[in-house]
Ligand SMILES: Cc1cc2nc3c(=O)[nH]c(=O)nc-3n(C[C@H](O)[C@H](O)[C@H](O)COP(=O)(O)O)c2cc1C
């Protein structure tokens with residue numbers, strides 16, 4: 001079983017993540033993780049915090065001379081901003097009362113922001129200072145998830161599975177529809193998206209998205225959007241229809257929905273499919289030469305395949321061997337420079353919500369978080385299905401499965 005835990009507050013000393021259940025012998029270097037951490041930090045619409053941080057991972061355990069040992073991999077990412085917040089966020093008890101004047105950071109936050117976890121968290125944990133909530137509710141935590149996802153990605157890559165992600169919409173601006181159908185060149189779409197400041201592979205839409213973000217910033221407002229993640233080279237048979245919590249569609253939905261700000265998840269044609277008759281939604285089954293973007297069991301690449309991929313590579317909670325296509329809808333960020341009305345926790349008087357330094361739109365950065373979560377769920381499913389204490393055992397089990405599919409489902 002593969003699992004991970006994260007810890008850390010946004011302005012505390014740093015974030016930690018422990019990844020447990022990896023096979024021994026997986027090549028893993030900090031640079032591969034740092035690459036994903038850097039990607040998570042860039043995107044038009046980011047606030048000033050991303051200029052302060054330079055996220056780098058320190059691997060504390062579970063890896064020796066670049067190879068995993070099978071023991072838990074513990075990693076730490078420092079918060080550079082902690083230097084400014086040391087007095088506010090110091091885990092040690094203060095010596096004497098904290099001064100309340102002067103540094104604004106020391107003042108309790110008592111005006112909960114609608115849309116963030118502020119009020120719900122303060123009620124739940126009985127806090128008078130919303131800082132105790134927002135520090136952990138902050139999406140700063142997603143840096144730790146990206147580190148765990150980068151490890152998962154390494155495992156998947158060693159089995160020929162890769163992931164790409166891109167922005168489909170920001171606010172009302174949508175990219176030219178590119179998803180769903182088979183035959184999309186995902187790698188070139190992703191490299192175009194990667195070169196775009198909003199991580200969108202459609203250059204015209206990307207321009208309009210940047211304008212929309214700039215306009216929202218000028219108005220003191222924020223924007224959400226839709227992102228898409230595609231996993232390529234996924235073998236059929238991951239997940240299962242036999243029990244609700246083994247369905248891979250459900251596990252992917254939970255992983256994506258858990259990203260702060262995500263309010264909707266689609267698999268394949270998702271909500272659009274609900275508006276169409278079955279005859280134009282399901283993917284007919286073919287047999288013969290399998291296109292390169294789909295998984296084929298035998299060396300000659302003959303087998304079952306689909307000319308379309310409206311299912312997003314999942315039927316009955318099980319992968320079909322087609323690209324896995326998932327989308328997440330992110331709401332606009334809750335911290336507004338032109339704040340909404342709220343009520344002060346202490347006085348109960350109506351007032352305006354607290355204003356903190358904030359991103360204007362985080363959808364381009366959330367793409368990297370979503371890739372990490374999808375990588376994690378797929379790696380979990382791979383480890384569940386194929387097991388193995390070493391990478392060699394795991395790869396051997398995948399190879400045996402491939403041979404079994406070729407033997408029993410290959411050319412007749
Ligand atoms: C990468 C990323 C960056 C974010 N940055 C901000 C931000 O700067 N300001 C903000 O108010 N919310 C930000 N959010 C969203 C909040 O964390 C989120 O709105 C909050 O947790 C409440 O969302 P929920 O109702 O989905 O939990 C960000 C989310 C992500 C994924």
Ligand SMILES: C=C(O[C@@H]1CC(C(=O)O)=C[C@@H](OP(=O)(O)O)[C@H]1O)C(=O)O
Pocket residue numbers: 010047048049050053137138139140141142143260356357358359
């Ligand atoms: C720190 C990150 O994102 C933060 C997520 C966030 C929120 O409310 O979720 C609020 C902002 O934090 P700050 O108030 O320190 O500027 C973002 O910068 C990060 O992604 O690493």
